[in-house]
Amino acid sequence: MRTLNRIILQFALLFAAGGSLFAQGYKIEVTIKGNENGTAILGHYFNTNMYPDDTIKLDSKGYGVFKKPTAMPDGMYIIFMPPGKVFEFMLSSAGQTFALKTDTADLAGKLEFTGSEENTIFSGFQKFRINKGEEINSLKDQLGKATSDAEKTTLTNRINKLSEEINTESVRIINTYSNLFFGKFLKATREIDVPDSPKDEAGKEIDPNFKYNYYRAHYFDNFDVGNAGLLRTPIYENKINTYITKLVPQVPDSLIKAADWLIAKTVHNEELFRYMLASLYNRYNTSNIMGMDAVLVFLIEKYYLSGKATWLTEKSKKEMEELVLLKKPNLIGKVIRDFTFQRVDDDAFVNSISHPEIIATTFGKDFKLNQIKSKYTLLIFWEADCSHCKVALPDLGSRYARMKSKGCEVMAIHMLSGDPGRQKWFEFINKNQLLGWINVWSPYSADYKVIYDIKSSPVVYLLDEKKAILAKRIGVDQAEGLLYEREFRDLIQGKTEVSQEELLVIAKKYVDAITEMPAMELVQEFLLNYFDATNKPELERYIKAIITKNKWEPSKKETH
Template sequence: MKVVSTLLFIFLFAFNSDAQYEIKGKIKGLSKSEVYLAHYFGYNQQVIKDTVVANEVGEFEFKGSEVLPKGLYLISFLKSKYIDVVIEDPHFSFSLDTTDILKSINFINSAENTAFYVFQRRMNDLYAQINQPTLSITSRKNLQLEVQQFQQQWKKANATLFVSKLIESSFDPEIPVYSGSLKSKADTTKMQVYQYQYYKKHYFDGMDLGDERMVRTPFLQRKLERFFKDLVVQDPDSISRESDMILSKAKNPEVRRYIIYKIASTYENNPILGTEGAFVHLAEKYYIGEPALWDISTVRRMKERIAIIKPLLVGKPFPKMYLTDEGGKEINMSSLPFKYTVVFIYDPECSHCRIETPKLVALKDYFKAKNVGVVASSIVRDKVAWKKFITEFNAGSWLNGIDIHVNSKTGKEEFYTDFRKTFDVYSTPVVYVLDEQKRIVGKRISVENLKDFIQYLETRRK
C-alpha cells in the first residue's frame, strides 16, 4: 500500500513519469482511507490491480510499471462507494465530492471518461424527468424523443472512443415496426414471432465480440446469461447450436475463451435436465478441439470430465453397477421388471443422505402403484454400517446393494465399482431414474421432486 502526502501529490502531478499507468485522484469526503483499483471480469467478479491509501485530504495515486489491460474499471472507496472508469490511456486525473458523485466528478486528460460521465449525467437528468408521476403523456413522449436524439448525437460525437462501444453494448436491439396486418389473433401471433426472431437474431449486434476489452466489462456476461436464459430453448441441441453461432463471431482469443468458459460452466451441472449434453458439445469442440486456447492441464481435465459425463447423458444406457444384495447374491439390474427404476447412491454416515432417505421410504406405496423400484447402493464398503442403515430407515423393501464381492477362488472380498468415475458421485446422495430398458431418463433429481418427475414421465408417454 502507498500513502501519498499533499506535497508529494503536487509534485507527482507535475512530474511526467514513464510509468505504465498513473491515475491521480482527489475525493472530497475521503481521508486516510484505502482506495482500490479493479477491472470487471463480468458483472459479478472484479480483479484488483492496485491498492493505495489516500492522504488526509483525499488525494491518492495509482502508479505502476505493469501494463493495465484495457476495459472498464472501478475505483472503490469508503467500503460501499465506487465509480466506474474507462481505462484506455491510463494517465489521467480526476476529482469528485462524495456528497454528489455524478454531479461533481471531473476528469483531466481523459476524453473517454469525460464523455462517459457526460452521457451518464444527461441520461440521469432526462430519466428523472420522465419518471415524474405527474408528467403528461405528451411531455413524456417529448422527453423520450429527447433521449433518443441525445444518444444519437452523443454516439456520433464519440464514435472513435471505446466508451461508445461500451454504451452500445448495453443496449437492446431496436425492433422495426411490424408491417403485416393485425386483424386477427393469428396475425398477432405472427407479429410476436417476428419480434422474437428479430430480437434474437440481432441480440449481439451492439456487442463487438472481436474486442477483448469487452471481457473486462459487466455487459458481455449479462448479454450471454440473458440470451441463454430468455431466448434459447433449454435442450442440448438448441444450446449447442446457439453457442456455435455466437462463437463463429468471436474471433478474438480472449473473448473466445471467456464465452466458451461461461457457457460451458453454466451447463456442466445445470439443474435443467439434459443440458449436460451442451457441456459435452462445448468441451469436445472448443476445449479439446481448440487446445491452443488453453493450458495443457485444462484440456486434460476436460478430457477426464467428458469421460465421466458423456456415458451418463440422458438417453444413454445406465452403466453396469456391480453390487451384491444382503445375501451376497449378484444384482442384475438389467433384469429388473420395473417400469421405472430409481437408483439411490448414498453414504450411510452422510447427514444429507440421512435426511433424504426417510423421504424416499415414504414414497413406498406410490412407487408400488406406479411399478417403480428402488435400487439403493452404499458407496461405503462396510457391511455392518450398510445393514444398520437399512434397518434404521426401514428400507427393506428396496433392492439394497453394496460393492463387496467374494472371490470364489481366494475367498477374499473384492471391489469393482468406481462410483466417482463411473457414476459421477462427488457428493451424496445421487439419484438416477431409469426407464424399462434401463436408460437414463433423469439424474440428480431431488427426492422431493421424484413423485412429480414420475408423473411427468407418465404424461410424456401418453
C-alpha cells in the same frame, strides 16, 4: 457513484491484463478538490467487481499524476478515494494522456476533462442524464400526488418527453462517436426495439411467440460479445448470463450450441476466450440441473482436451480427462453400463424377522441390470443410515404400486457393505416394508460407485426399456411425474398439429383415470404446461372438480 462496499481492493487479478498495448503508456493528471494530501487509487472494472491498478499521493492542492509506460486495455475505469468516494471514466486506444479535475462535494457534476474527447463526451452525457433523471423523479413524485386525470396526463407526457430526450441524445452519441469505446459501450447498454407481431387479415397474431423469437435472435445486435473492453465494464457478465439462463432453452443441445457460439465470438482475444470458457465451464461443472453435465463434457472435449486452451496445465488436463471418463458414459440418452450385484429375495428379509441369525449368512445371488424386463427401470442408490434416504425410500415405497402400473420396475441398491451394513439394510427394509421390488447390494466390490458416478445418496436414475438414461439425480416424486408425462406424450404421439381443443379432450380423459391425489398433483404440474392462456383455466377447473368430487386432500410433501 459507487461506494466502498462495491469495491474489491485486492492485487491478485483473476486474469492477466489483455487488449492492445501502446508504447506511450498512460499519463492521467488529476486535481481533486476536497482530497488535498489524500490518496487516490486508479482501478478498473472486471464485470461488476473493481480492481486496483495504481495508487498515488496527492499534494496540498489535490494534484497528482497516474503514470506508467504500459497503456491500459479499453474499459471503464474508476478513481477511488477513501472513505468510499468513487467516480468513473473511460480509457481506450483513443488516448490515455489527459487531465481531469473534480470536487469531492459533487464528483460527477464537477468532473471536467482536458485532452480527452472521449471522456468529455462521457462526462457530458452523465451530467445530461443525471439532470434529466432528477426532473423525471420530481415529476413522478407529483404524479403520485396528482388527483385529476388531466394533471396525470400532463405529467405523464412530460415524463415521456424527458425520457425521449435521453434516448435521442444516447442515439446521437452512438451514431456520431461509433469509433470511440464509449460509443460502443453506450450502444451495448441499449435494449433492442422489438416490432409488433405480424397479424392476419382478422387482426389476430400469426405467431404468438414472434416477439420472444425476435428478441432472442437480435439480443446481441447492440452488444459486441467479442469486444474485450466490455469485459472491463459492469455490463458484460449480466448480458451473457441473461442470454444463457433466460433466452436459451435449458436443454443440453440448445445450451451446447449457444455456448459454442459465444466462445467462437471470443477466440480472437485470449483474455476474453479464457474468461468465456472458464465461466461456462464453472457454470456447468457446478450446475445442479439434470443433464447439464453434457454441456460440461462438450466444453472439456472441444476446447480443453483439444489443445485450444493453451494455458491448461498437464495436471488440470489429466483431471479433466478423468472427469470425462466418469461423466460421459452416464449422460442423458446413454445406455447405462451393467454391473453384477447380489440380489436378496423378499423371503430372506421376511424370515429374518423371526430368525435374525440368517442375516449374517445371507449374501444373495448374482443379479444384473439387464435381467430386468420392463418399460422403465428406476435405480436408487441408498444407505440405511442416510437421513435423506430415510425419507426417500419410504416415499418411493408409497409410490411403487402406481409406478409399477405404468411399467416401471425398481432396483434399490443398498451401499453399506460388511456385516454392520447388511444388518442395517435388513432392519430398514423390514421396518418400512420395502418389499416387492428388487433389493440388491454389492458386498464384494464398490466399483459400481465409479461406474454410476455415485458420490452421495440417494441417487436416482430413470431408464427406458433399453436401459438408456431418461433422467438422473432427481427426486422419486419427479421420477413418478416423468412416468405420467411420458404416458401422456404417448397418447398424442403421431398426432400432427394437435389443436388446443383436441388436446383438452385427451387431457380430460387422461385425468379421469387418475385415482389418487398424489398422482393428480404430479399430473397437474406438467399437464398445464401444454395449454395456452385460453384453455388452461378450463383444465384447471376440470381437475379441481375431480378433486372436490373425490374429497381428496393435498398430499404432505417432505422437504429435504
